[in-house]
Amino acid sequence: MKRYIFAKLNTAGGGQDKQLSELIEITSLEEQNKNIYFIAFLDGKYANEFFNHKNLQPKLQMQRSEVLENLTKYSNNYFINTAGFKKLFG
Numbered sequence: 490m491k492r493y494i495f496a497k498l499n500t501a502g503g504g505q506d507k508q509l510s511e512l513i514e515i516t517s518l519e520e521q522n523k524n525i526y527f528i529a530f531l532d533g534k535y536a537n538e539f540f541n542h543k544n545l546q547p548k549l550q551m552q553r554s555e556v557l558e559n560l561t562k563y564s565n566n567y568f569i570n571t572a573g574f575k576k577l578f579g
Contacts, residue, residue, distance in 0.1 A: 490524060491524050491525075491526065492525045492526070493525075493527075493528055494525065494527050494528070495530065496511070496515050496527070496528070496529050497532070498511055498512055498530065498532075505535050508531065508535075509539070509549075509552045510552075511529075512556055512568065513552060513555045513556055513559065516529060516555075516559035516560055516566045516568055517559045517563065517566075519563055523565060525565065527565065527566045527567070528566075528567045528577075529566075529568045530573075530574050531568065531569075531570055532570060532571050532574075536570045536571070539552075539570075540570050556568060
């Protein structure tokens with residue numbers, strides 16, 4: 490039986506850096522049980538900028554690279570924005 494662990498990260502306000510640190514942490518989780526999936530949902534304007542990777546500040550580009558590396562390494566982990574959320578659960 491597949492199980493999904495869902496984490497919603499809201500980037501409104503001044504906590505973007507903290508939220509992206511949590512995103513990096515969630516996407517780096519490793520679970521021995523291959524029926525468990527971690528899904529991180531990042532919403533808000535900042536999330537769209539993060540997905541659109543054009544003209545990112547160096548720190549944000551580094552964080553994005555870490556997330557992509559984690560998603561490649563841990564195939565049961567996912568990162569979605571509002572559009573991905575609607576597609577997944579809509």
